[in-house]
Amino acid sequence: MSDEPREIYFRDSFYDDQQCGTGFSLFDHHVPLTMGSASQSVQGFDSPYTSFTECLNGPGDYNALGRAFGLSPPSSSDMYASTEANTKVAETPNSSVSSSSSEAGGDDDCGKNKNAKGSEDGGESSNKRANKPKKKGEKKQREPRFAFMTKSEVDHLEDGYRWRKYGQKAVKNSPYPRSYYRCTTQKCGVKKRVERSFQDPTVVITTYEGQHNHQIPPALRGNAAAMFSPQMLTQAQMSAAAAGSGYPHQFFGLHGGGAVYPQAFHQQFHHHHHQVPDYGLLQDAVPSFILGQRHP
DNA sequence: CGTATTTGACCCGCGC
DNA sequence: GCGCGGGTCAAATACG
Numbered sequence: 001m002s003d004e005p006r007e008i009y010f011r012d013s014f015y016d017d018q019q020c021g022t023g024f025s026l027f028d029h030h031v032p033l034t035m036g037s038a039s040q041s042v043q044g045f046d047s048p049y050t051s052f053t054e055c056l057n058g059p060g061d062y063n064a065l066g067r068a069f070g071l072s073p074p075s076s077s078d079m080y081a082s083t084e085a086n087t088k089v090a091e092t093p094n095s096s097v098s099s100s101s102s103e104a105g106g107d108d109d110c111g112k113n114k115n116a117k118g119s120e121d122g123g124e125s126s127n128k129r130a131n132k133p134k135k136k137g138e139k140k141q142r143e144p145r146f147a148f149m150t151k152s153e154v155d156h157l158e159d160g161y162r163w164r165k166y167g168q169k170a171v172k173n174s175p176y177p178r179s180y181y182r183c184t185t186q187k188c189g190v191k192k193r194v195e196r197s198f199q200d201p202t203v204v205i206t207t208y209e210g211q212h213n214h215q216i217p218p219a220l221r222g223n224a225a226a227m228f229s230p231q232m233l234t235q236a237q238m239s240a241a242a243a244g245s246g247y248p249h250q251f252f253g254l255h256g257g258g259a260v261y262p263q264a265f266h267q268q269f270h271h272h273h274h275q276v277p278d279y280g281l282l283q284d285a286v287p288s289f290i291l292g293q294r295h296p
Numbered sequence: 297c298g299t300a301t302t303t304g305a306c307c308c309g310c311g312c
Numbered sequence: 313g314c315g316c317g318g319g320t321c322a323a324a325t326a327c328g
Contacts, residue, residue, distance in 0.1 A: 165301055167320055180319070184300090193319090 147207035155179065155194050155204055160216040163192065174198030185214050 150157060156179070163181035171178045178195035190210040197203040 164299090166322095168302075169318065169320095172317060178318090182320095 144211075145207055145209045147205060149197065150204045150206060151202050152204050153202070155196060156181070157194075157204065157206060161185070161190075161212060171195055171198070176201070183212060185212070188212050188214055 156163070162184040164184045165179055165181050167180040168177050169180070174195070174197075176196035176198055178193055181192045181194065183190040183192075188210075190208065190212050192209065193205075193207040195205050197205055
């Protein structure tokens with residue numbers, strides 16, 4: 001099971017002023033190791049992500065994140081952070097998770113409302129979701145997103161939460177499909193996308209959208225791989241978390257430009273290669289994302 | 297039998 | 313205006 005370490009690349013995100021995600025161009029510098037080329041990152045990934053900071057601290061805190069993440073000098077690191085701290089969208093503010101995440105993720109992505117229920121009646125054979133209760137002018141804002149890459153053989157990483165797959169789509173320029181998951185907890189609209197890098201099949205890219213407004217299901221707590229709290233997300237803690245959880249993962253955060261991956265992480269990481277359930281520290285705050293183990 | 301996954305259709309925004 | 317790419321729904325199916 002844990003013979004082969006997984007590497008996790010961490011990626012920050014930003015808001016895309018566009019809507020459905022198309023504004024790449026931001027990351028050319030990310031992913032150093034396997035992903036390699038800029039062009040690839042541009043196409044392979046999905047869209048810009050909102051700043052993780054947003055997730056953590058609310059709007060306007062990009063710097064904080066940057067501070068938390070990127071201030072370390074690039075070492076050979078495995079973790080890179082890329083922060084484009086720039087775009088903070090103008091109109092969006094949205095609820096930024098921190099405060100009103102009451103419905104985190106309740107909305108859809110590209111402004112597509114889920115009117116879909118139309119088909120229920122069954123009367124219409126032609127129009128399934130024809131009617132669109134869409135509000136004019138109101139653009140749906142997407143939840144803050146946070147993505148990271150993990151070197152793993154399994155696509156869906158165990159993160160302590162329960163997810164239900166609701167879709168799968170082929171990714172352009174990639175032979176691997178992208179899977180869409182939604183948190184099964186009622187009221188929690190957190191979504192997550194999982195796809196494999198077409199450049200390096202061993203790398204899985206997971207993108208979380210929104211924040212959980214509930215705790216990790218007790219039943220799964222024990223299994224949760226590593227839990228990171230947004231509020232605690234600092235390189236140190238991440239390291240601790242990763243190491244502490246005993247999961248052979250490596251994070252690669254992409255942030256403004258610096259690698260922020262302490263060597264310590266490396267060492268600890270390799271050390272606890274096996275099982276060291278000691279993540280209690282982070283357990284409380286559970287968060288919005290976690291990484292999991294390879295296979296139960 | 298209840299729940300989760302699969303899968304094709306549909307919707308939406310954007311670029312051309 | 314049309315086509316493309318991405319995201320979501322829901323009926324059908326698989327699985328426990």
